[in-house]
Amino acid sequence: MTRKPKEDRKRVLGGLDLGGTKIQAVVLDEHGAVLSQARRATPQQGGPPAIIEALAAALEDVTKPLELEPSVLTGVGVGAPGAVNAATGTLLQAGNLPGWSGPYPLAEALTKKISVPVYLGNDVQVAVAAEARLGAGRPYRSLLGVWWGTGVGGGIILDGLRWTGRGAAGEIGHTVVRRGGARCSCGRRGCLEAYAGRGAMERKARKALERGEKTRLFDWMAEQGKDRLTSGIWLKGLKHGDPLAVKLIERALRMLGAGVASAVNLLDVEAVVIGGGLGTRLGQPYVDRLRVAMKPHLFVPQRPPDLHLAGLGELSGAIGAALLAEPAAEVLAPRHGTLNS
Incomplete structure (x- = not known):
């Protein structure tokens, strides 16, 4: 259930779970609670540029109910299918994304689009990290x-x-x-x-x-x-x-x-x-x-x-993606040590 933001909230994180058929977006507060969620279809044509546009639009969708602009987010994480270079924010390959061939600087392209720092990780890796810290894997x-x-x-x-x-x-x-x-x-x-x-x-x-x-x-x-x-x-x-x-x-x-x-x-x-x-x-x-x-x-x-x-159900990927932006927000200290990016 979407919760209304508190007036004194200072830091919010955006999370985008990019899949072959849908993009799931969430906004987390500084305590890791889901403030808003939204979903839209993944473009089936247009390749990386169309997907970047859709990711930015999903952030508009998820921040609008909170009466926020995406630009006020502290950071945004993206979980994408396939092999990634987290250090450079490059999606190396993604067989399940339509029209995607060869390495693409996804984080850099989306950062330019929304003027917010963007962090990239593999979609399932970040979802599992979220489950380990906040979901079924906590014990x-x-x-x-x-x-x-x-x-x-x-x-x-x-x-x-x-x-x-x-x-x-x-x-x-x-x-x-x-x-x-x-x-x-x-x-x-x-x-x-x-x-x-x-x-x-x-x-x-x-x-x-x-x-x-x-x-x-x-x-x-x-x-x-x-x-x-x-x-x-x-x-x-x-x-x-x-x-x-x-x-x-x-x-x-x-x-x-x-x-x-x-x-x-x-x-x-x-x-x-x-x-x-x-x-x-x-x-x-x-x-x-x-x-x-x-x-x-x-x-x-x-x-x-x-x-x-x-x-965490179908939100685990988007929540895990948002947690990639933790270095910018310094929220949610890991349960066990420091998770590597």
């Missing part, structure tokens, strides 16, 4: 976040600190779960995302429809005026027992079980947090089913990690 010093949405992203917390590697750590969606398997949007074969990503599942569903398999998924899509199979449509398919929806979600769960368990075998984390558009929409019943799918693949099945649904 743990080590966890793996798995964001199940248009793609499959991940984030890692080790000994209370966010592990980013050289900028692309946690990309669990691009671990290979079947050698020589399905083609992924990254151009490789057998990636987890090629089986569990919502975009890949839609492509599979369209091919199945062309072969004559029965499904109402695309009828519901048309009825709702959508141009893609959203998480809500997949959930509706499951609730109605649509045979193709059930088959593809079951396939996704099998691959997620193998992929997530393998990551747990490598890192031996205390907990796994499931988020993302599809993960949060399908909810706890499917987190429980993932727990079952993981068990046969765990090296120590007698001691599985705790599994949780993201506590």
Whole structure:
């Protein structure tokens, strides 16, 4: 629920969660409370310049109810899909963003547009950091976040600190779960995302429809005026027992079980947090089913990690993005040490 700002509020942070289909925006106060939230569609044409315009417009949307201009924000964080260079604010690659090819100075471009310092991070990495500090991951010093949405992203917390590697750590969606398997949007074969990503599942569903398999998924899509199979449509398919929806979600769960368990075998984390558009929409019943799918693949099945649904829901990415601007605002001291950028 959006809360009205207090008259004595001095510092506010903006957060933008940039996804392949939507941009989620929030404004946080100096205590980390969500003051306002807004959402708009990600442009499907126009490449980086169009996306920069949309990000700026999303900030207008989210600050307007507070009777603020984006320029009064202390700082703005952007969580973007793909590999990033946080030090330079460059989005190196983003396969799930339409028209995005090659490195682009996203933070610099948006800073010029809104006249506010902009900080960039990987969307799932920042969402997982937010869950570790404010959400389902708070009791743990080590966890793996798995964001199940248009793609499959991940984030890692080790000994209370966010592990980013050289900028692309946690990309669990691009671990290979079947050698020589399905083609992924990254151009490789057998990636987890090629089986569990919502975009890949839609492509599979369209091919199945062309072969004559029965499904109402695309009828519901048309009825709702959508141009893609959203998480809500997949959930509706499951609730109605649509045979193709059930088959593809079951396939996704099998691959997620193998992929997530393998990551747990490598890192031996205390907990796994499931988020993302599809993960949060399908909810706890499917987190429980993932727990079952993981068990046969765990090296120590007698001691599985705790599994949780993201506590901050669909706002975790935008909240985590806003926290990237903490150096400017000096708010919300980390629960465990200093999270690296």
